[in-house]
Amino acid sequence: MNEQDHTAPGTEVTPTDGHGSAVRLDEGHVVGTGGLPERFTNPGLPTHVPRMADLDEAAARRAEKQVATLFGISILGTLLFIVLYFALDVNQTVFVPGVGETSATNVGLGVCLALSLLGIGLGAVHWAKTLMPDHEVVEERHPMRASDADRAEAVRVLTEEGGKSQITRRPLIKYTLGGAMALFPLGLALQVGGSLGPMPQKSLSLTWWNGGPSGPGEEPTFKPLRLMKDPENEPIKASDVTIGSVFHVMPEGLLPNPETGEGGAKHLLEEKAKAAVLLMRLDPSQIQSQKELAWGHEGIVAYSKICTHVGCPVGLYEQQTHHLLCPCHQSTFDVTQDCKVIFGPAKRPLPQLKITVDDEGYLVSAQPFREAVGPSFWERGQ
Amino acid sequence: MSTHTTTDGARPADALRAGDGPRHVAPSAAAKKIGGVAGWVDDRTGAAKPVGYLMKKVFPDHWSFMLGEIAMYSMIICLITGAFLTFWFIPSAGHTIYDGSYVPLRGQSMSEAYSSTLHISFDIKGGLIIRQIHHWAALMFIVALTVHMFRVFFTGAFRKPREINWVIGTFLALLAIIEGFAGYSLPDDLLSGTGIRAMAGFTQTSPVIGTYLVYGIFGGPFPGEMIIPRLYSAHVLLIPAILVGLFTAHIGLVALQKHTQYPGPGRTNDNVVGYPVMPVYAAKAGGFFFIVFGVIALMGALVQINPIWAYGPYDPSPVTAGSQPDWYMGFADGALRLLPGWLEFHFLGFTLSLNIALGALVLLPLVYTVLGIYPFLERWVTGDQREHHLLDRPRNAPTRTGIGMAGITAYTVFMFAAGNDIMAIKLGMSINDITWFFRIALFVAPPIVFWVTKRVCLSLQRRDRDTVLHGRESGTIVRTPDGRFFERHEAGLPEDQWLLVQHDAVAPLQLEPEVDEHGVARPAARKDRLRERLSRFYFADAVNPVTPAELAAAHHHGHETEAIEAPAHAGEVESAGAAERH
Numbered sequence: 031m032n033e034q035d036h037t038a039p040g041t042e043v044t045p046t047d048g049h050g051s052a053v054r055l056d057e058g059h060v061v062g063t064g065g066l067p068e069r070f071t072n073p074g075l076p077t078h079v080p081r082m083a084d085l086d087e088a089a090a091r092r093a094e095k096q097v098a099t100l101f102g103i104s105i106l107g108t109l110l111f112i113v114l115y116f117a118l119d120v121n122q123t124v125f126v127p128g129v130g131e132t133s134a135t136n137v138g139l140g141v142c143l144a145l146s147l148l149g150i151g152l153g154a155v156h157w158a159k160t161l162m163p164d165h166e167v168v169e170e171r172h173p174m175r176a177s178d179a180d181r182a183e184a185v186r187v188l189t190e191e192g193g194k195s196q197i198t199r200r201p202l203i204k205y206t207l208g209g210a211m212a213l214f215p216l217g218l219a220l221q222v223g224g225s226l227g228p229m230p231q232k233s234l235s236l237t238w239w240n241g242g243p244s245g246p247g248e249e250p251t252f253k254p255l256r257l258m259k260d261p262e263n264e265p266i267k268a269s270d271v272t273i274g275s276v277f278h279v280m281p282e283g284l285l286p287n288p289e290t291g292e293g294g295a296k297h298l299l300e301e302k303a304k305a306a307v308l309l310m311r312l313d314p315s316q317i318q319s320q321k322e323l324a325w326g327h328e329g330i331v332a333y334s335k336i337c338t339h340v341g342c343p344v345g346l347y348e349q350q351t352h353h354l355l356c357p358c359h360q361s362t363f364d365v366t367q368d369c370k371v372i373f374g375p376a377k378r379p380l381p382q383l384k385i386t387v388d389d390e391g392y393l394v395s396a397q398p399f400r401e402a403v404g405p406s407f408w409e410r411g412q
Numbered sequence: 413m414s415t416h417t418t419t420d421g422a423r424p425a426d427a428l429r430a431g432d433g434p435r436h437v438a439p440s441a442a443a444k445k446i447g448g449v450a451g452w453v454d455d456r457t458g459a460a461k462p463v464g465y466l467m468k469k470v471f472p473d474h475w476s477f478m479l480g481e482i483a484m485y486s487m488i489i490c491l492i493t494g495a496f497l498t499f500w501f502i503p504s505a506g507h508t509i510y511d512g513s514y515v516p517l518r519g520q521s522m523s524e525a526y527s528s529t530l531h532i533s534f535d536i537k538g539g540l541i542i543r544q545i546h547h548w549a550a551l552m553f554i555v556a557l558t559v560h561m562f563r564v565f566f567t568g569a570f571r572k573p574r575e576i577n578w579v580i581g582t583f584l585a586l587l588a589i590i591e592g593f594a595g596y597s598l599p600d601d602l603l604s605g606t607g608i609r610a611m612a613g614f615t616q617t618s619p620v621i622g623t624y625l626v627y628g629i630f631g632g633p634f635p636g637e638m639i640i641p642r643l644y645s646a647h648v649l650l651i652p653a654i655l656v657g658l659f660t661a662h663i664g665l666v667a668l669q670k671h672t673q674y675p676g677p678g679r680t681n682d683n684v685v686g687y688p689v690m691p692v693y694a695a696k697a698g699g700f701f702f703i704v705f706g707v708i709a710l711m712g713a714l715v716q717i718n719p720i721w722a723y724g725p726y727d728p729s730p731v732t733a734g735s736q737p738d739w740y741m742g743f744a745d746g747a748l749r750l751l752p753g754w755l756e757f758h759f760l761g762f763t764l765s766l767n768i769a770l771g772a773l774v775l776l777p778l779v780y781t782v783l784g785i786y787p788f789l790e791r792w793v794t795g796d797q798r799e800h801h802l803l804d805r806p807r808n809a810p811t812r813t814g815i816g817m818a819g820i821t822a823y824t825v826f827m828f829a830a831g832n833d834i835m836a837i838k839l840g841m842s843i844n845d846i847t848w849f850f851r852i853a854l855f856v857a858p859p860i861v862f863w864v865t866k867r868v869c870l871s872l873q874r875r876d877r878d879t880v881l882h883g884r885e886s887g888t889i890v891r892t893p894d895g896r897f898f899e900r901h902e903a904g905l906p907e908d909q910w911l912l913v914q915h916d917a918v919a920p921l922q923l924e925p926e927v928d929e930h931g932v933a934r935p936a937a938r939k940d941r942l943r944e945r946l947s948r949f950y951f952a953d954a955v956n957p958v959t960p961a962e963l964a965a966a967h968h969h970g971h972e973t974e975a976i977e978a979p980a981h982a983g984e985v986e987s988a989g990a991a992e993r994h
Contacts, residue, residue, distance in 0.1 A: 139538045141714075168683050
């Protein structure tokens with residue numbers, strides 16, 4: 031059955047059989063509408079059905095009591111809120127079934143507040159539904175547009191009255207005003223735009239591994255820095271790094287003394303955000319990249335921990351597969367292939383930090399990162 | 413009141429006709445009292461007329477009209493609780509050592525923002541409930557406004573004259589999620605800090621100006637100490653001011669243009685049928701504010717939200733697994749997860765990271781731009797210049813409903829993609845497979861959903877026609893004297909059938925003939941051909957409502973059985989056995 035096959039109104043409807051005796055014109059056997067309107071007419075508002083409370087005074091009184099009870103619950107809720115505010119200690123906890131051990135003031139005050147609000151709300155709505163008039167009211171609409179006369183008047187005022195300013199006759203005023211209006215925001219925009227922050231200069235391409243502070247305007251000179259455990263701030267002996275182990279590493283001098291909290295970088299978080307490194311030891315036979323082997327030390331390799339996608343710390347190391355996974359957007363880097371991206375939205379491998387050992391057997395950096403760490407930026411190849 | 417009396421008194425006697433009584437009964441004591449205070453105000457402002465008009469204003473009733481109300485009330489709750497929170501929150505990244513009552517973090521170095529948020533949560537009595545209500549209300553605000561947008565879209569409420577309000581609404585929706593992001597970033601905990609880290613990362617990748625932009629926003633290298641106070645100023649001052657301003661315009665236009673209504677008996681394009689503000693809507697809508705507030709308070713009391721103390725202070729080197737933004741940022745985060753890395757290009761020493769820019773910088777404005785221009789596009793395609801105050805039933809606009817569902821599907825794919833790691837863990841599946849599934853679903857699912865939705869709508873419309881043409885199946889089987897069986901179909905009452913036939917018939921636009929009346933070729937502009945194609949896409953397979961003529965024809969059709977069974981009720985019985993039924 032396809033409604034598309036319906037004959038359009040006003041065309042012949044095929045009779046189905048010989049049942050063709052006298053029929054009314056509007057029954058579709060003739061060409062033409064048969065006097066039928068093109069559309070159905072709106073039947074008008076349905077008749078109003080009275081509610082219980084409209085007919086029965088007892089029902090109305092019942093509704094009144096229900097509404098009053100709800101308002102009463104609200105009053106009780108507020109009073110109980112006040113009592114609990116003074117009675118409860120801020121650190122008290124309470125066991126709530128289904129929620130667990132939780133803050134007593136949070137549950138107590140929250141539930142009381144909810145009661146005091148819901149009582150009012152449900153009471154008012156119940157009142158409106160049971161007792162207030164439920165006769166629907168009809169309001170007329172009028173087209174949004176103003177009358178033609180009003181429109182013409184508005185145009186006249188704009189052009190004729192506005193024209194009295196002579197702006198159209200005096201182009202010098204018109205163009206200088208236009209120029210002035212177009213230019214005046216520039217000063218304000220420059221003030222805010224120009225003073226928001228310093229120019230990045232080289233700071234996005236430098237890290238603490240370059241030899242020290244690497245903020246805008248700094249020019250660190252390279253010196254070998256020991257790899258320090260984060261957060262203990264202790265140097266790492268190559269012999270302590272067993273195969274399969276992983277260390278969170280910061281450069282020497284960046285972290286403050288964990289005991290006293292003194293020393294360390296002036297801009298601690300800014301330096302940490304660039305200098306964080308992951309140190310792993312693999313069986314050298316598993317490492318497929320010659321450069322990776324050469325930049326490491328007997329299978330100990332150090333890579334930037336800052337994801338090359340949008341800069342989250344690449345926190346998850348899968349020991350078995352030697353994959354590094356970024357928890358933010360799941361870029362996956364293969365440590366055996368020089369931290370090449372093997373899955374996810376990142377494009378570039380994690381930069382490797384070239385390391386070696388010093389005279390005492392501690393791991394030190396052999397050179398700074400050879401490229402900018404972290405997310406891409408327009409001029410990073412410059 | 414007194415003015416009225418004076419006017420009446422001054423009225424010429426000849427204006428009165430037989431049977432005219434006094435126009436006003438003496439005001440009651442209560443009315444006098446209100447009149448006294450209100451009179452004082454009215455003497456100075458003339459507010460009586462607009463207030464009287466507003467109090468009498470009629471609003472139509474429907475459950476779906478509450479969605480916008482929920483959004484409005486959630487926003488107000490955010491404003492109230494947010495003002496409370498500003499009394500204790502310290503918007504500073506300055507370092508401090510925590511010594512509050514949350515033992516696990518005591519002695520830790522952290523920002524004042526984080527420490528003061530802990531303070532609100534553990535040391536201010538009732539501070540946690542206000543914080544939780546604030547966060548829940550913000551989530552509720554964005555859920556409600558999103559579903560409200562669905563309602564407006566699928567019922568065609570954005571059509572003329574309401575296009576401006578739709579555009580204002582899309583701005584509100586966009587601002588709301590930015591406001592939400594700024595808000596949940598303020599506590600400076602590890603989770604939200606990771607969100608800001610990602611924000612810094614993708615700002616930095618914007619072509620040409622990225623590094624200047626990120627140093628400008630952060631006042632230097634990430635994270636710096638400026639971002640918290642700047643987000644605070646945006647969160648409590650700049651964005652709320654615009655939100656409240658646009659919202660006032662939004663609700664003002666609703667009052668000016670009068671609310672749309674669903675079709676039904678007595679409801680036309682030229683009227684509003686419903687209840688007046690005084691007393692019914694004042695009680696219902698006013699009461700509903702308290703219900704929304706109450707429900708959110710209950711959520712704040714019983715359901716924990718954003719336990720920042722569990723995440724620890726922000727530090728750029730650690731990270732928590734399963735880092736997710738609040739749900740409304742999920743679609744942008746999901747897009748970042750789905751975009752493949754090969755979209756990053758290197759040329760002439762420059763780096764263009766489309767793998768990030770498309771998801772983080774383009775998608776968000778793109779979604780809201782597409783939403784904003786949809787009414788204008790549909791109006792152009794349909795060529796419909798009329799005002800519409802009666803809502804469409806979604807089935808009666810199958811193509812629009814299909815487009816909307818396809819859009820929601822694409823959005824949902826993005827949003828669920830932001831949870832690919834959680835799914836991988838919970839379902840024990842490979843995250844690579846899940847990501848690939850979403851990548852493919854993004855292109856395959858929306859067209860399928862469009863097609864299915866459209867077919868469902870068309871089928872529902874056909875069923876509506878069927879109901880009107882053939883009545884409803886009654887379940888009563890009638891046996892004719894010669895042994896045939898048929899089911900009696902009841903013709904519904906005109907009043908319930910009105911809903912099924914009230915909408916306008918539609919047809920695709922016709923191109924003007926290619927040659928004019930003189931036989932001169934009139935090449936159709938490319939624009940016109942596109943418009944005609946789009947119009948066919950919208951309306952080619954339209955199912956139009958039953959017309960009176962069709963109904964009369966259908967009723968006549970049933971006569972052969974009726975003649976046997978129920979001659980007195982011609983037209984109410986339809987032969988089910990008649991194979992030639994339409």
